[in-house]
Amino acid sequence: MDILRISDLRIGFTIHGLARDVVKGVSLRVPAGKTVALVGESGSGKSVISQAIMGLLPRAGGITGGEILFRDPQAPETVVDIATLPAEGKGIRALRGGRIGMIFQEPMSSLSPVHTIGNQIEEALLLHRPMPKPEARELIEAMLKRVGFKNPKRAFGLYSFELSGGLRQRAMLAMALICQPALLIADEPTTALDVTIQAQVLDLMRDLQAEMGMAILLITHDLGVVANMADEVVVIFHGEIMERGTVEDIFRRPRHPYLKALLDASPHFDMQDGERLVALREARPRPAVAAPPPKPAADAAPLLSVRGLHKTYVTGSRSFFGKGNQTSVKAVNDVGFDIRRGECLGLVGESGCGKTTVSKIIMRAVTPDSGEVIFDDGRERVDVLGLEGEDLRKFRPRVQMIFQDPVSSLSPRMTVMNILREPLVIHGRGDQAGQDERVRTLMQDVGLDMRFLNRYPHSFSGGQRQRIGIARALALDPDLIICDEPVSALDVSVQAQILNLLKDLQAERGLTFLFISHNLAVVNYMADRIAVMANGRIVELAPRHALFDRPAHPYTRALLRSVPFADLDRRLDFKLAAPGGASDDSHWDKAFKAGPDEGALTHLPLGDGHFVLARPNADMRELVP
Structure with a gap:
């Protein structure tokens, strides 16, 4: 069963009296319990499609054709065409945040700085499921725990600016999932996050998807994330679908030149010395330059x-008395x-x-x-x-x-x-x-x-x-x-x-x-x-x-383990990536942690300009694979 089916969707914007189509006849589907990735560059129309599904198009924009059919698993005989719903009517408000949740790209600008995390999640919950506040708080704290907050009671009273980027994104995830939606739209959910935090957030989304049986529409330009998360992939360029298929087809048998170019433009660890990234479109030609300056002598002092x-x-704060x-x-x-x-x-x-x-x-x-x-x-x-x-x-x-x-x-x-x-x-x-x-x-x-x-x-x-x-x-x-x-x-x-x-x-x-x-x-x-x-x-x-x-160093290894490759033969092991974050030294070998008797940590030479911070008496031959 398809939770979402978009057919021949057209979206236009009117700017300074001029009408312009930005989405031109897009069709895609999101099956129940599956993850569909919508991939493309900025300006390709990805986010506009997500805004149309949520009924959040800006005033200058509007749906000019096609349909957005949403089938709720709780009432499978009822199909709602979101494209025909009034912009601020009861119909779209019941779906938005209730049956369709969304995680936005930038959690700092999506969360209110003057309300606590708990208040904001509570507002979303009570809007769709009225209940006594003590019961709501219990549900919210349970959800905060599920999305990885170690102390949910304390997290309830924190403000967004008191959280790191990863925790803010988890709070957004808790808000999107508190009403147990049938469809989650994730718009570039990990773009601003470190690889280790990204691995944790993606792992959390997969676990919650399996637990709640929801479908995910993942909007991203990171092909490494797509290879590790998606079941189906839709590639979009300037508002038109260039290619669609299963994740196996897209990565093993890409056909469209645009998709091949996207794969070639991504930096990867297998690149040879002197190999260049292949940009989709080269910038304007630059003028020829005279011979480069001579290289400094090998024994020259560092710059x-x-x-x-x-x-x-x-x-923190100090009182008047110090x-x-x-x-x-x-x-x-x-x-x-x-x-x-x-x-x-x-x-x-x-x-x-x-x-x-x-x-x-x-x-x-x-x-x-x-x-x-x-x-x-x-x-x-x-x-x-x-x-x-x-x-x-x-x-x-x-x-x-x-x-x-x-x-x-x-x-x-x-x-x-x-x-x-x-x-x-x-x-x-x-x-x-x-x-x-x-x-x-x-x-x-x-x-x-x-x-x-x-x-x-x-x-x-x-x-x-x-x-x-x-x-x-x-x-x-x-x-x-x-x-x-x-x-x-x-x-x-x-x-x-x-x-x-x-x-x-x-x-x-x-x-x-x-x-x-x-x-x-x-x-x-x-x-x-x-x-x-x-x-x-x-x-x-x-x-x-x-x-x-x-x-x-175990920290370096954790960072490398957390990088998602755009390669189906090198899938990311989310559980292995970095539990608690790569910088959590409780997972490190004791040779890399300062001890009371061994003296301060020092940079031990491993040869050829390679140094690692460890105890002075550590035997690196046993620790380095």
């Missing part, structure tokens, strides 16, 4: 040396590494491990409690943390940053021309004519059209906005660029373009990168060496091949 960084944050409930958190704990000129050092780890704090310390946006950062370009040796006033202002162009979210890092009130000129104006680089010429060169460097210079950021796609961010980072010819999750918000196709662009720029200009990410496949593609960070410390540091071939 950046970081030693003994510590940073502690104090959370008492209070304050706790200190060691965000960075004795972190040190070198970055050689011309190399890309990857820094990976779960959210909250301290990666971004380290980058902010290097950028002088955060002051550490102790430690040193030395910048050596071969001409002078600079103590970065000791710089003040004019010396600091002069140094800033040497280190630039590409941010995670291109939307919030670009001013919506400035044109592209002003955004790219701003660093040149601030640092007094050239006159206006020279600055304008430099901006045009930057646009060419990142493959953007000159006609875009007078546009504002909101008129660009995510990939184009990230290119503007890269151009801004290049404006002052920096020696080091810190890339903080630069592709985590992008589709695989756009991600391939941006990663190839960064590799090309590195080769042409001899750039040095600190590349921060929680996507191990992306780091594997970009980095020469990789540092793995957990609980504020670097637990393993190794050349790329050594880390993936011979991971030594």
Whole structure:
């Protein structure tokens, strides 16, 4: 029996008086108890279809044809055509949140910051199943326990901003499932999550699906998630279905060129040295560049040396008399590494491990409690943390940053021309004519059209906005660029373009990168060496091949076990991935945990530049497979 059957669905939007079709005759089905994945790039119409099913289309949008038939297993003889229901009528309100649940892509903006998690779930429950509040609370706490909250009574009274990304997504899942829906729509439910938390959330969805017998419509662009979760797959492009079939057919026998291109655009661990990602559509051709700068000598000093960084944050409140409930958190704990000129050092780890704090310390946006950062370009040796006033202002162009979210890092009130000129104006680089010429060169460097210079950021796609961010980072010819999750918000196709662009720029200009990410496949593609960070410390540091071939630390192994492959022959074992999270050291061998008698943990050499954080007396031959 099909819970949902969509036939020849057409959805149009009217913008500035112009009508435009965004979904063009889509047909798909979701059988009872099965998971159907709807796969495609941003702008392909995936989320619009989910909004139509929930009756949540924006005012400018409307269903112009076709039907959305919903058959409730509790009343199988009754079929409801959602497409014909009034937008805010009783019919759609009874289905939405009751018989059809939805998990949204960004839990922070989907949860109210002024109501507790328990209040929000209670509202959804009582709207569809009126009952006494004590009984409702009992049901809600049971559901919070089922979705993985260790202390449901405490979780009931917490606010969304007090939860991590993974726990917020679990709260969203509890809210979507509290009325035991027949159909769950999951719109990019794990895009913003670490691989270990993603594995836990996906495992939870599978368990609850088996327990409650519900159907799932999974909307995603991550083909690794699709291979591990879906029974059937529907591939959509610009509002039209390109290919559909069982998960076996889609991955083993792809036929449509678009599907094959999506599979080729995803970074994976089997890529050879020098192999490039194949972008679905290449960016504008970039101008030919003169010979790259010579490589530094093997014995040259590192461009950046970081030693003994510590940073502690104090959370909680103090009363007027000095008492209070304050706790200190060691965000960075004795972190040190070198970055050689011309190399890309990857820094990976779960959210909250301290990666971004380290980058902010290097950028002088955060002051550490102790430690040193030395910048050596071969001409002078600079103590970065000791710089003040004019010396600091002069140094800033040497280190630039590409941010995670291109939307919030670009001013919506400035044109592209002003955004790219701003660093040149601030640092007094050239006159206006020279600055304008430099901006045009930057646009060419990142493959953007000159006609875009007078546009504002909101008129660009995510990939184009990230290119503007890269151009801004290049404006002052920096020696080091810190890339903080630069592709985590992008589709695989756009991600391939941006990663190839960064590799090309590195080769042409001899750039040095600190590349921060929680996507191990992306780091594997970009980095020469990789540092793995957990609980504020670097637990393993190794050349790329050594880390993936011979991971030594249990945290690194847990991260690698949690990566979903777009390969049916390498299914993810969700139960094995990372119970309690990879950074939960209760699962680690005692050789990797500090003991009262063995002394402090130290970085033990394993050969060829491979180091692991362990007890000084640990025998690595017994522990490393």
